[in-house]
Amino acid sequence: MGALDAVALAGAATVALGGLLAATSGGLRCGLAVQATGMALLGFDGIAVLTGGDALGAAFRSTIAPALGLDPLSGFFLAVLALTAVPTLVFARDYLPASPGARGVGTLTAAFLLALVGVLTARDVTSFLAFWELMTLIPAAAILVARRDQAVRSAVYAYLAITHLGGAGVWIALLTLAHHGALGDPSALAAAGGGAQTLVALTALIGFGTKAGFIPLHAWLPRAHPVAPAHLSALMSGMMIKVALYGLIRVEFQWLGATPRWLGLALLAVGLLSSLGGVLWALVQHDLKRLLAYHSIENVGIIALGLGASLLFADAGKTTWAAIAFAAALLHVANHAIFKALLFLGAGTLERAVGSLDLDHLGGLLRRMPWAGGAFLIGAMAIAGLPPLNGFASEWLVLQSLLHVAFYRPLGVALAGALALAGLAATAALALLCFAKVVGLVLLGRPRRAECAAAVEPPIGMRAGMLALAAMCVALGLVPGLVLPTLTALAPGAHGAVLARHAGLVLPGTGSFPSLTLALALAVLTTLLIAVRGKRRAAATATWACGQPVVAALDWTSAGFTKPLRLVLEALLRPRRAIEVKRDGAIVQSISYTGHVPSLLDAALYEPIARAGLRAAAVARRLQSGNVRTYAAYLLGLVIALLVLARSGVLG
Numbered sequence: 341m342g343a344l345d346a347v348a349l350a351g352a353a354t355v356a357l358g359g360l361l362a363a364t365s366g367g368l369r370c371g372l373a374v375q376a377t378g379m380a381l382l383g384f385d386g387i388a389v390l391t392g393g394d395a396l397g398a399a400f401r402s403t404i405a406p407a408l409g410l411d412p413l414s415g416f417f418l419a420v421l422a423l424t425a426v427p428t429l430v431f432a433r434d435y436l437p438a439s440p441g442a443r444g445v446g447t448l449t450a451a452f453l454l455a456l457v458g459v460l461t462a463r464d465v466t467s468f469l470a471f472w473e474l475m476t477l478i479p480a481a482a483i484l485v486a487r488r489d490q491a492v493r494s495a496v497y498a499y500l501a502i503t504h505l506g507g508a509g510v511w512i513a514l515l516t517l518a519h520h521g522a523l524g525d526p527s528a529l530a531a532a533g534g535g536a537q538t539l540v541a542l543t544a545l546i547g548f549g550t551k552a553g554f555i556p557l558h559a560w561l562p563r564a565h566p567v568a569p570a571h572l573s574a575l576m577s578g579m580m581i582k583v584a585l586y587g588l589i590r591v592e593f594q595w596l597g598a599t600p601r602w603l604g605l606a607l608l609a610v611g612l613l614s615s616l617g618g619v620l621w622a623l624v625q626h627d628l629k630r631l632l633a634y635h636s637i638e639n640v641g642i643i644a645l646g647l648g649a650s651l652l653f654a655d656a657g658k659t660t661w662a663a664i665a666f667a668a669a670l671l672h673v674a675n676h677a678i679f680k681a682l683l684f685l686g687a688g689t690l691e692r693a694v695g696s697l698d699l700d701h702l703g704g705l706l707r708r709m710p711w712a713g714g715a716f717l718i719g720a721m722a723i724a725g726l727p728p729l730n731g732f733a734s735e736w737l738v739l740q741s742l743l744h745v746a747f748y749r750p751l752g753v754a755l756a757g758a759l760a761l762a763g764l765a766a767t768a769a770l771a772l773l774c775f776a777k778v779v780g781l782v783l784l785g786r787p788r789r790a791e792c793a794a795a796v797e798p799p800i801g802m803r804a805g806m807l808a809l810a811a812m813c814v815a816l817g818l819v820p821g822l823v824l825p826t827l828t829a830l831a832p833g834a835h836g837a838v839l840a841r842h843a844g845l846v847l848p849g850t851g852s853f854p855s856l857t858l859a860l861a862l863a864v865l866t867t868l869l870i871a872v873r874g875k876r877r878a879a880a881t882a883t884w885a886c887g888q889p890v891v892a893a894l895d896w897t898s899a900g901f902t903k904p905l906r907l908v909l910e911a912l913l914r915p916r917r918a919i920e921v922k923r924d925g926a927i928v929q930s931i932s933y934t935g936h937v938p939s940l941l942d943a944a945l946y947e948p949i950a951r952a953g954l955r956a957a958a959v960a961r962r963l964q965s966g967n968v969r970t971y972a973a974y975l976l977g978l979v980i981a982l983l984v985l986a987r988s989g990v991l992g
Contacts (some may be wrong), residue, residue, distance in 0.1 A: 348461075357374055382457060397410060400464070402524075406464060406742075416460060436688075456579060479576055480496045506550025534674070577632070599651050612641065612764075615642050644669075674736065682719035686715065690716075699782065703785045712795055712805050727858055738764065742757050770905075780896070
């Protein structure tokens, strides 16, 4: 056993030990600290394998014998998992003890982390599928341990139902690959013929895409993520959906063999639909965690756009740009994991301080919680794609990749690239609008409730976890060029030095965009503006409200902020409104207004399927008479049917 193998085993054992400690009386904080130590050891292993380029442990095999190992691609995802999980666990040390079911959630957190690690390290189909199912089931159990009200049970049911139905594609794809001996050997699937390749490509896209949250398979995500404890929401949105993307990349980019052009176009289409749809529905949300969940859909769409561009470049023989687009997608995987974990932790902090996540019930929190609010502000700026933070770096690379797709033949591919480019540009603009709303309503202005005015900074552990993630957002935004050469080497068919000439402080493929120079220029300009202003402050003055008293009811609301956009997109969003007027004779006593924007896909797709399933269940229930003679008759009928089929030769 080598040194890295020992570190990996020690890391996994330490996480498991932390889970056991968290279940003991008084051991929750210690258990979470031990889990963080174990994840740090596993992250060290991932970085070592990623930068060293050598595999660790077993190679991929198509047998059912359990096997574990790491290669540079899984090492990258393991490193991102560790970078996300360690600050999240530090946050949870002070957050979780005051939560319901804390000890059970702490233990299940360790199990969830080990399931994520298991998927990334599995090297045979049995281990992969076993850890895949655990990765799905454990967070559902943790949510139910923390909360058991009807709304949460319904959300967990939807999460399990949709991910298991869609996840059947994962089983079909991997079992087909194992049947043809194609795990780790793409030539084996190519020899099996086009039918097997098409089956694997489609089922993998559906199965992994469901867990990743691609539209229209996304309906579980805005239900499950908001009801989980804050640290679990951070891990689910930050890493669970990224592990699904790891599986998609492994199958479609490495084991499929010669990748068909239609798959690249399909990823562009799914990415465009998910990015635009996610940000549009995020804009009309009033609950902060639900808004963040929809932005996860938006960002996995951006990653899909990068992956689709990479496949189209590879099909056109443009290996350098295929590697850049692939690296852009991986960079956004890391960036989104970091800033989305930060934002969900921030949402948990705000909820703990104020008791609500309704955007219209918050306000003025940056002054009262400068450290936590400042970290949340950095996360909001990063997800909005503002330079020089990390979200801008990867989105800019994806945008540049799509721009080059639009200039390549054939014409159909060029048009698809141009459409995806326009969609990504619109997505970036809408994301900026959305987080201008969030920052304005949550952090700025005056407190809208007494709880906001009384808010104080969270404990040191919660602040430390958020600040660590905020620092990563800044660091990856300043020097993305340092990590991109390593990521481009992970692209299928790429040479290790494909972007060695770009290593440094610039973004390759973008006209050498000087991110660090831009950051320094912004810092200098800000310093000059502060110096010019000096101690002068704007004079306080009364607010004009058309002659009526200025009361909290006149403050901007979430709905009011997005009203112009909803009017423009009314035909698409189809908002529903209801106005109730109460009169006393001819005198109006009160007017109440309610409105919301429904999920059209729920109404058009999931609700009919749910109704059909309930009808089928009602029919099946009638078959359960409880009468032994009836069940014997069922068995006799089954035997007779099998004999008839055997007699006719259908069964062989």
